[in-house]
Amino acid sequence: MDTGRPTLSRGRTVATVIVPVAFLALFFAFPLAAILKRGLTSGGGLSLPAGTSQLLWFTTWQAAASTVLTLATGLPLAWTIGRFRFRGRSLARALVLVPFVLPTVVVATAFLALLPDGYDRGIWAILAAHVFFNVAVVTRIVGGAWATIDPHSAEAAAVLGAGPLRRAREVTLPQLAPALSAAAALTFLFCFTSFGVILILGGPGRATVETEIYNQAARLFDLHAAAMLSLLQLGAVAVVLAVTSILEARAGGAGTLAAEDDVLRRPIGWERVAVVAVLGVGALVLVLPLALLIGQARGSWGALFQETPALLVEPWQAAVFSLAFAGVAAAIALTVGGLAAIALARRPPGVIDGLVLLPLGASAVMLGFGFLIAFDQPPIDFRSSWWLVPVAQSLVAAPFVVRIVTPALRSIDPRLREVAATLGASPSRSWREIDVPLVGRAFAVAAGFAFAIALGEFGATVFVARAEQPTLPVAIFRFLGRPGAENQGIAAALAVVLAGLAACAALAAERVADGRGRTL
Amino acid sequence: MGARVVLGGHEALAGVDLDVEQGATIAVLGPSGSGKSTLLRAIAGLQRLDGGSVTLDGRPLAGVPPHRRGIGLMFQDDALFPHRDVAANVVFGLRMNGVARAPATARVSELLALVGLEGREHRSVGSLSGGERKRVALARALAPAPRVLLLDEPLGALDRPLHDRLVTELADLFAEIRQTAVYVTHDVAEAFALGTLVAVMREGKILQVARPERLWASPADAWVARFIGLANVEERGETSFVTRPEAVVLGPAADGDAVVVAAHRDGPVVTLRARYDDGREITSAHAGLAPPAPGTRVAVSVDPDAVVEVPTAID
Numbered sequence: 042m043d044t045g046r047p048t049l050s051r052g053r054t055v056a057t058v059i060v061p062v063a064f065l066a067l068f069f070a071f072p073l074a075a076i077l078k079r080g081l082t083s084g085g086g087l088s089l090p091a092g093t094s095q096l097l098w099f100t101t102w103q104a105a106a107s108t109v110l111t112l113a114t115g116l117p118l119a120w121t122i123g124r125f126r127f128r129g130r131s132l133a134r135a136l137v138l139v140p141f142v143l144p145t146v147v148v149a150t151a152f153l154a155l156l157p158d159g160y161d162r163g164i165w166a167i168l169a170a171h172v173f174f175n176v177a178v179v180t181r182i183v184g185g186a187w188a189t190i191d192p193h194s195a196e197a198a199a200v201l202g203a204g205p206l207r208r209a210r211e212v213t214l215p216q217l218a219p220a221l222s223a224a225a226a227l228t229f230l231f232c233f234t235s236f237g238v239i240l241i242l243g244g245p246g247r248a249t250v251e252t253e254i255y256n257q258a259a260r261l262f263d264l265h266a267a268a269m270l271s272l273l274q275l276g277a278v279a280v281v282l283a284v285t286s287i288l289e290a291r292a293g294g295a296g297t298l299a300a301e302d303d304v305l306r307r308p309i310g311w312e313r314v315a316v317v318a319v320l321g322v323g324a325l326v327l328v329l330p331l332a333l334l335i336g337q338a339r340g341s342w343g344a345l346f347q348e349t350p351a352l353l354v355e356p357w358q359a360a361v362f363s364l365a366f367a368g369v370a371a372a373i374a375l376t377v378g379g380l381a382a383i384a385l386a387r388r389p390p391g392v393i394d395g396l397v398l399l400p401l402g403a404s405a406v407m408l409g410f411g412f413l414i415a416f417d418q419p420p421i422d423f424r425s426s427w428w429l430v431p432v433a434q435s436l437v438a439a440p441f442v443v444r445i446v447t448p449a450l451r452s453i454d455p456r457l458r459e460v461a462a463t464l465g466a467s468p469s470r471s472w473r474e475i476d477v478p479l480v481g482r483a484f485a486v487a488a489g490f491a492f493a494i495a496l497g498e499f500g501a502t503v504f505v506a507r508a509e510q511p512t513l514p515v516a517i518f519r520f521l522g523r524p525g526a527e528n529q530g531i532a533a534a535l536a537v538v539l540a541g542l543a544a545c546a547a548l549a550a551e552r553v554a555d556g557r558g559r560t561l
Numbered sequence: 562m563g564a565r566v567v568l569g570g571h572e573a574l575a576g577v578d579l580d581v582e583q584g585a586t587i588a589v590l591g592p593s594g595s596g597k598s599t600l601l602r603a604i605a606g607l608q609r610l611d612g613g614s615v616t617l618d619g620r621p622l623a624g625v626p627p628h629r630r631g632i633g634l635m636f637q638d639d640a641l642f643p644h645r646d647v648a649a650n651v652v653f654g655l656r657m658n659g660v661a662r663a664p665a666t667a668r669v670s671e672l673l674a675l676v677g678l679e680g681r682e683h684r685s686v687g688s689l690s691g692g693e694r695k696r697v698a699l700a701r702a703l704a705p706a707p708r709v710l711l712l713d714e715p716l717g718a719l720d721r722p723l724h725d726r727l728v729t730e731l732a733d734l735f736a737e738i739r740q741t742a743v744y745v746t747h748d749v750a751e752a753f754a755l756g757t758l759v760a761v762m763r764e765g766k767i768l769q770v771a772r773p774e775r776l777w778a779s780p781a782d783a784w785v786a787r788f789i790g791l792a793n794v795e796e797r798g799e800t801s802f803v804t805r806p807e808a809v810v811l812g813p814a815a816d817g818d819a820v821v822v823a824a825h826r827d828g829p830v831v832t833l834r835a836r837y838d839d840g841r842e843i844t845s846a847h848a849g850l851a852p853p854a855p856g857t858r859v860a861v862s863v864d865p866d867a868v869v870e871v872p873t874a875i876d
Contacts, residue, residue, distance in 0.1 A: 456640035459607050462627035463634040465657030465705060471628075474653075478644045 054384075061381035068432055072411025073275070079414055080268030089273065090257070090266040097273070100249040103164065104232035107171035111228050112221070114172050114326075115179025117319045122180060123187025125316055126305040133320060134181075135551045136327060141177035142490065142547040143540050144497025145237030146514040148174050150521065150536040151330035152242060153529075154337045166242040171235060173330065175228045182227070186220030188304050230281050234274070234404045236500040237514070241521060250274045251406050251500070258410050259504065268414075271407045278404065331540065338537045341530030349531070351519045353509045356531055359516035360538055363496055366512055370434035370495035375488055377435065378442025385443065386450035405437050405500030413504050429505045430512070434495040441494060442487040449483030450476065482553070489550020493543040513539040565612030566599050566765075573599040575765035576613065581709065584739040587770075588756025590746060592788070596765040597745045601711045604743065605634050617708060628657070633707030637714040639698040641686040647673070647697050648682035654705035672700040675734070692723050699731075703740070710742040716751065728754050749789050753777075761785050768875065777805070782875045792844040801873045808867030809845035811835055813853050817860035819843070821853050835859055 122134055140148065152170045190213065198212045236251045243252065250270055258267035308316045345356045352359070412433055416426070453476060461471040499514040506515050513535055520532035563576030573596045581587050589597045602608035604615055606627035615622045622630055633654075642650050648669050655665040673679050676696040686697065695715060702710055716724050716731075732755050735742055744755050752759045753773040760770045761781070769781035780786040783794050783801040793804035811821065811833055819835040822842075826832075831852040833845045843861060853859055 454638075454640060456636050456638065457642060459605075459627070460634060460636065460640045460701075461642075461653070461657075462607070463605055463630070463632055463707075463711075464654035464701070465628050465631075466653075467626075467628050470657065475642065 057380045057384040061377050061384070064377045068412075068436055069408070072408065072415040075415035076268045076271045076407065076411050079264055080272055089269050090253075090263070093270070093273070096248060096250055096253055096270075097277070099247065100233060100251075100277075103167060103171075103249070104229050104235075106164075107168050107175070107232040107235075108225050108229045110168055111172045111175045111179055111232075112225060115176045115183065115224070117315075118176065118180040118323055119184035119187055121184075121316050121319045123184035124305065125308045125312070127308065127316060130305075133323075134184075135548055137177050137180045137323070138547055138551070139177075139544050140173050140327065141175070142493040142497070142543050143174070144499060144514050144536075144543060145174065145235070146241065146497065146499050146517045147334070147536040147540045147543075148330070149238045149241035150517060150532055151334040152238075153521070154333040154533060155330050164247065167235075167238060167247065170238045170242060171232045173326065174238070175231055176326075178228050178231070179224045182224040183217065183220045186217055190216045190304065192304055192306075226281065226284055230278070233281060234278065236404070236406050237518075241518070250277070251404055254404075254406050254410060255500075255503070258413065264414065267410055271404075271410060274404055274407060331537075334533050334540070335537055337530060338534035339530075341527070341534040344527065344531050345534055351523050351528060351531075352511060352516055354511065356516060356520075356535060359511045359513050359535065360542070362510050363513040363539070364542070366431045366434060366502075367492050367495035369428070369431035370438060370498075371488060371492040373431060373435035374438040374442050374491040374495070375484070378439040378487065378491070379446055379484070381439070382443050382446035382450055385447045405433075405498065406504075408433055408436055409501035409504030412501070427507065427510060430502055430510070431495070433501040433505050434498040435491075437498050437501060438491040438494040441490050445487040445490065446480060446483050449480045453479050485553040486550045489546045489548075489553075493546040496539065496543050496546065513542075563613050564600070564603055564610055564615065566596075566603055566608055567611045568599065572765050574603065574610075577762075577765070577767050579760055579767060579770070581741060581743060582757075583741055585757040586735050586740070586742040586744055586755055588744045588746060588752035588759045589762055590749065590752040590756075590759055590789075591762035592747055594764075595762040597762050598713055599765075600762070601634070601713050601743060601745050604709070605632050605711055606630050631705070631708050633702040633705070633710040635698050635702045635710070635712045635715045637717045639694045641689075641694060641697055641701075643686060645686070646682070647678065647684045647686060647689070650686060650697055651700045651704050653701060658705050668704060669700075672704055675703070675738075676700045677730075691719055692727065695719070695727060699734075703738075708741065710740050712742060712744045714746055715744075716746075716748075731755060761788065763788075779869055780871055782871055783873045786871065795841075796873050799873055801871050803869050803871055804843070804863055805867040806832070806844045806846040807848075808864040809843055810862045811845050811847070811853055811859040812862065813857050814860035815858060817858045819859050819861050821855050821857045821859055824852055824855055835861060837861075 118137060122130065122137070148170050152166050152173070155169075194216070195208050195212050198208045203211065233249075234251050235249065236255070239247065239249050239252045240255065243249075248256065250273060254267050254270045254274065257263045257270060348355055412429055416429060457475050457479075458471050461475050462468075466474060496512075497514060498512075499518070502512050503515055503518065506512055511519070517532045517535045517539070520528045520535065563578045564574050565572065565576055566574040575596075577596075577600060579587065579589075579600075589600060591597045599608055603610055606615075606622065606625060610623070617630070617632070642653065645653070648666075651669045651672055652665050655668060660668070669682065670679070673681060676699050678693060678696050678700070681693070684693075686694065689697065698715070702712075716727055719727065728751055734740075735755065744752070746752050746755075753776075756773060758770055759773055759776050761768045761776070763784065768785050769776065771779075776785075776789060777791070780789060780791060780803060783796055783803070786794050786801070786803045791803050792806060793809065795802045795804075811819070819837045821833055822836050823834040824831055829848060831847040831849075833847055833852055834842055835845065836842050845861075
């Protein structure tokens with residue numbers, strides 16, 4: 042039954058595997074190997090820097106606390122979006138995504154503006170920013186799963202005598218559990234490797250492994266310590282990733298799925314009040330930090346076009362560099378990720394799908410640090426090769442492309458290809474006529490995401506961006522690091538620009554997808 | 562040199578021989594898992610053969626990929642291309658075969674008229690009803706004038722009135738265009754209505770190929786008899802005796818040796834089940850308006866010409 046799978050000529054099949062593998066080998070495995078070599082050979086042996094256990098403890102518990110709070114915040118939204126049909130539902134679904142594509146630097150700057158002044162804003166700022174950032178993960182994954190739970194199973198339980206609580210516990214919750222644990226694991230992963238938020242909101246004594254790698258490498262120039270911490274981070278992330286992909290594999294195969302249209306219904310009685318309340322609070326939480334950010338930016342717009350001691354260029358030019366780099370990065374991510382998706386879609390979902398997340402989980406900071414020590418001499422020298430910035434960004438964005446495009450390719454009914462074959466379409470013709478148009482929508486979504494993620498990428502870019510070509514997140518960080526309300530104002534103004542660009546990219550992609558989505 | 566296919570260690574096709582005459586429709590009838598869909602996939606080239614061969618007009622098709630076989634296929638779930646409108650679905654096969662635009666457009670209109678969808682060229686396939694989807698799938702399969710059309714339970718999962726109407730339409734259409742076709746189904750009535758010949762399949766083997774009348778009159782063995790609806794099968798060792806229900810008459814009689822235990826109407830015929838005093842049961846097809854009600858004591862009379870002797874099982 043080989044014909045049911047996407048069929049390509051042998052040469053193209055090889056290309057779908059070789060290009061992504063070669064790309065990962067050169068720009069992911071090689072930098073990691075450089076870190077490993079540095080850690081093992083440059084004196085000090087395998088010793089971890091002092092205070093590492095404290096570092097690991099803080100990293101872990103803040104991630105756990107963030108995850109619990111994110112679940113608590115995201116579940117009401119997931120319930121609203123996963124159970125009910127109401128005007129503006131698809132808009133609500135799209136808006137929930139906005140915080141997720143907002144660059145961490147923007148979110149951190151917004152919460153800096155939101156919280157009362159004072160040197161130590163406390164752990165709450167970090168937790169709140171993490172919740173804001175990751176609520177989309179819980180809402181989309183759990184809400185999506187909720188919308189496919191066949192209401193007949195709860196109805197059958199009701200007829201058999203189960204009350205509402207009993208039904209929630211014995212029917213709904215078990216069906217939701219895989220999605221819940223998958224969302225929790227992913228949120229934990231994102232918070233565990235959080236960088237921009239901690240760097241900006243953390244203050245002294247609140248470092249995670251990720252920020253400490255940056256601190257050791259970029260500020261203290263202790264490359265050995267940075268390398269050892271990177272290895273620690275890699276190990277910790279591998280454990281989290283393994284758990285994540287096991288949980289996700291379980292989430293994928295849960296029971297029979299109902300069509301969303303049969304599940305959603307209009308809210309009645311108290312549900313109407315609850316839905317309005319949840320959406321209202323959600324809108325407030327979404328809008329408030331951004332409104333404060335815009336407020337703080339007021340009066341600083343003119344300064345974007347003046348020279349400043351903080352940057353080698355005028356601030357507005359950072360937006361131009363950002364757009365250019367993100368464009369190139371999105372193109373690379375779509376090419377590499379798209380080819381990888383084609384290769385992956387050939388086999389059923391499994392462990393390899395989880396491995397694709399590795400560049401993401403291996404942490405952007407490590408990647409940037411790896412670039413720094415791997416590409417420090419010709420022929421590839423980060424000091425003279427501008428394209429290392431988009432390459433680093435594309436490594437962070439490509440896993441998202443794979444994760445969006447692969448399921449779309451897998452969901453194409455193999456019978457469409459079989460019918461096309463019996464109607465005279467050769468395998469490559471069938472690929473062009475059937476697969477390409479049908480994954481177009483997923484591809485558009487992936488393009489928007491890749492662009493938005495590349496725009497906001499901070500952890501890797503901060504290492505490889507050259508001083509005369511800063512991106513927006515790097516510029517924002519520079520301004521935040523300088524004293525004075527004027528610099529804070531310029532940072533806020535740049536953050537508003539960055540938020541606007543990222544949100545536009547993601548929303549545009551969602552619109553394209555929605556417009557073509559009905560027939561799929 | 563029957564066709565063989567082994568799927569996951571299980572013999573899905575265990576040496577199948579089937580001849581399809583030009584212009585005829587063969588209905589392949591069997592329960593699910595009997596290998597009938599595998600047979601179609603093998604003919605279409607979507608399933609590799611582990612033995613035997615498929616030939617078309619005397620030419621062996623081994624090594625010919627599906628897109629060069631000139632064989633049409635229609636699935637139960639239609640498999641319409643969701644991103645193309647009605648006309649673009651139907652014209653697909655013509656485009657693949659390099660037919661120029663003008664004749665292709667004319668052919669599409671001709672086919673849509675043939676299946677009763679004239680003027681619907683630019684409807685999106687998502688907006689079609691179940692019956693319309695079937696018609697589009699049929700028109701699409703017929704468009705490149707395939708030498709053989711394969712249909713894999715195309716009318717499964719339809720509501721009964723629509724199903725019955727489409728069976729009639731398909732039968733008329735096949736007769737009109739003299740399309741060579743292989744029609745796979747598990748529905749006896751469908752097979753009888755559409756098949757010039759009916760091939761009964763079980764566990765990867767073809768047990769019998771015969772015209773519907775012949776099949777009804779003389780099934781190959783006890784299993785075939787029961788499967789096509791000949792309920793009165795009495796097994797006596799190696800041989801079995803099959804009595805056609807329409808030849809069994811149940812006449813109300815106070816001194817009869819059986820009692821009616823069930824009666825249900827299915828269209829023009831009422832199926833009656835009577836139990837003899839010794840426990841045996843017999844089924845009768847009654848065509849009148851006043852069948853004996855359950856509980857009525859009846860005398861059973863059987864036309865001896867309607868009893869056939871068949872092997873209990875053939876190998």
